[in-house]
Amino acid sequence: MDYVIAFLIGGLICGIGQLILDFTSLTPGHMLVLFTVIGALLGGFGLYQPFLSFAKAGALIPVTGFGASIAKGSLLEAEKSGIIGLFTGAFEFTGQGLAVAVFFSAIAALFFNPRS
Amino acid sequence: MSRTFQDAQEKKRKQEAYQQLVAKRKPKPPYLRHFLVAFLVGGSLCALGQFILNIFMRRGMDMNAASAPTLAVMILFGIVLTALGVYDEIAEFAGAGAAVPITGFANTVAACAMDFKREGWVLGMGSKMFVIAGPVLVYGVLSGVSAAFIKYVTGL
Numbered sequence: 001m002d003y004v005i006a007f008l009i010g011g012l013i014c015g016i017g018q019l020i021l022d023f024t025s026l027t028p029g030h031m032l033v034l035f036t037v038i039g040a041l042l043g044g045f046g047l048y049q050p051f052l053s054f055a056k057a058g059a060l061i062p063v064t065g066f067g068a069s070i071a072k073g074s075l076l077e078a079e080k081s082g083i084i085g086l087f088t089g090a091f092e093f094t095g096q097g098l099a100v101a102v103f104f105s106a107i108a109a110l111f112f113n114p115r116s
Numbered sequence: 117m118s119r120t121f122q123d124a125q126e127k128k129r130k131q132e133a134y135q136q137l138v139a140k141r142k143p144k145p146p147y148l149r150h151f152l153v154a155f156l157v158g159g160s161l162c163a164l165g166q167f168i169l170n171i172f173m174r175r176g177m178d179m180n181a182a183s184a185p186t187l188a189v190m191i192l193f194g195i196v197l198t199a200l201g202v203y204d205e206i207a208e209f210a211g212a213g214a215a216v217p218i219t220g221f222a223n224t225v226a227a228c229a230m231d232f233k234r235e236g237w238v239l240g241m242g243s244k245m246f247v248i249a250g251p252v253l254v255y256g257v258l259s260g261v262s263a264a265f266i267k268y269v270t271g272l
């Protein structure tokens with residue numbers, strides 16, 4: 001059941017992104033920033049968490065979930081250790097992924113060439 | 117002098133007429149097909165994410181703890197597909213279905229790293245890796261920390 005909900009909700013978010021690309025003059029870059037900011041704002045105010053509990057990976061994997069994860073880490077750490085925690089926690093849930101992105105992209109560049 | 121000016125004007129007029137014609141004749145994007153493909157590909161990537169999330173949760177993590185390694189594994193997956201040249205082909209027909217999931221974020225980082233190494237390892241690959249993914253990071257932190265700050269201070 002988790003898989004079905006993740007597929008449907010995650011697919012829907014991607015579909016909405018596609019409609020934004022087709023119906024507006026926003027570039028993919030702008031659309032991704034828009035989605036991230038929406039996710040981060042919802043996450044910061046604690047509104048993304050119920051959605052995440054319901055849709056699980058369907059809410060986590062789209063880039064909205066990335067923004068929400070930044071906000072969630074920031075908020076959790078602030079509640080634990082005060083105002084400075086806002087910055088300690090910003091990469092609490094996303095830092096691992098970012099390190100992986102930097103590290104393995106560099107490795108990929110070392111060994112692979114772009115196709116075209 | 118006036119001859120070249122006339123020529124230039126004539127050329128400009130023709131170009132404008134041509135552009136109007138193009139705008140009129142250009143087919144509208146097949147909205148429904150684009151939507152469905154984005155839905156199917158994006159949904160599949162999220163279902164794969166669910167599979168990885170379940171693996172971590174079965175090992176005793178709650179969803180908060182499992183979300184970080186799930187994102188990391190999906191990012192690694194995106195980079196591997198990019199290195200093999202597969203992700204670009206998916207992105208070509210799936211549009212937002214490939215761009216919106218976190219694998220798309222990973223794809224832009226890896227693709228930029230691979231592309232820009234021809235400009236040097238430090239000033240090319242090193243500095244331009246986040247040329248496309250950077251804005252997502254910048255505005256994600258800006259809005260996420262701001263929202264968390266407001267929530268923390270006001271206790272909304």
